[in-house]
Amino acid sequence: MRTRYVLPVLTVASALALSGCVDNSQPAATGPASASGTAAAVDVKKNDSIAASLPEKIKSAGVLNVGMANNYPPNEFKDDNGAPAGWSVDLTNALGKVMGLKVNFDIGTFDNILPAVRAGKDDMGMSSFTDTKEREKQVDFLNYYSAGIQWAAPKGKTVDPNNACGLKVAVQATTYEDTDEVPKKSKACTDAGKPAIQIFKFDAQDQATNALAVGQVDAMSADSPVTLYAISKTKDKLQTAGDAFEVAPYGIPVAKGSDFTPVLQKALQSLIDDGTYTKILSKWGVEAGGVKTAALNVASKG
Incomplete structure (x- = not known):
């Protein structure tokens, strides 16, 4: 958290x-974590309806910019080749596939992620953020896990x-x-x-x-x-x-009131509903904290 x-x-x-002393390499899979690698593992397909509803700025760019601090295994870390790895990375790549977007991981320090999301530099963050009422004053959170x-x-x-x-x-x-x-x-x-x-x-x-x-x-x-x-x-x-x-819930931070948020919410819910989400969590042995609903701002509602 x-x-x-x-x-x-x-x-x-x-x-x-x-x-x-500790081997933090990926289980089973080898090579860098990428959208294509995730798709091959769990067969993620683009959802045309969800992709069509993206805000024009993101849709035209074709890129999902994601702020991440990759030093928290198994959630997000660097693989043997220095590429982003972990179940959060796999889930993010799957979300990108659903929306028809190429994922760009903006790797940096944890402290800089929320400011980057608020400023519009990144479309979202993915770095094991605990959704809190205090943080919800700065950003909205799409809840995707309970830890x-x-x-x-x-x-x-x-x-x-x-x-x-x-x-x-x-x-x-x-x-x-x-x-x-x-x-x-x-x-x-x-x-x-x-x-x-x-x-x-x-x-x-x-x-x-x-x-x-x-x-x-x-x-x-x-x-x-x-x-x-x-x-x-x-x-x-x-x-x-x-x-x-x-x-407590993990949340994906997005800019408050962003038109992108409901699209991301639909993309996550689609992965939950078709079983892809559970497959990703199970690959990393963290399925115990899985959720059934892609809810927004759980901290302020609970």
Whole structure:
């Protein structure tokens, strides 16, 4: 669950020393993630009716510009060739196919995505945004997934997320786990006269996972699909710590009141209805968080 950037409490500059512990390459498929590759995997076809309803500016350009920070596996990351990969990438490519558009991933920092969408530089974002009431003041969100928070610990070690006082916990910087969840737990510790949680912040999720795998920290907190994928890629070095909690919607940010939003909503719903959406999630093992309805601005309605 990603939120806006805040200054780190503790920055860990040890990515190089920790590299090589986790393999974040795509499962089964090889080569760059592209619209054509996704189509071949799940047979996505253009929907002429939906494509015809696109705003003229996007239709005439024939390109869907998508803001993304590709450092959050398995949702969005770089494959071995440096191309965007992950189930969010596959889903975005499928949406492009439905609308008859070529997808252009505008790769950058997470913080710059919402401003780019608001300014019209990007037509949408796709970067595991948690839909919140505060963010809905800036953009509209098309909700496409539900994710909770899931902690991980070394294999065989018992860690209770609700009793983690004094532990070292890895998070990816700017995520909800970094800015809200773990700090709140730490404050509860100090309010009770117990040691604070030591929060280790990393620029990329694989760095946080590596820190846990090599024993630099005691636990890790991330979105449920991210944690489960990380565990699967560490060859039994890690395990879940407790159950997932604080389930919240992921949303695709689009400019408020945009004529593109209802078209995108129809495209996503078509993928849900014909089974393509579930096939994409299942490919990455994240189908548990799938939705049945492409709803708008769920945070403000719930």
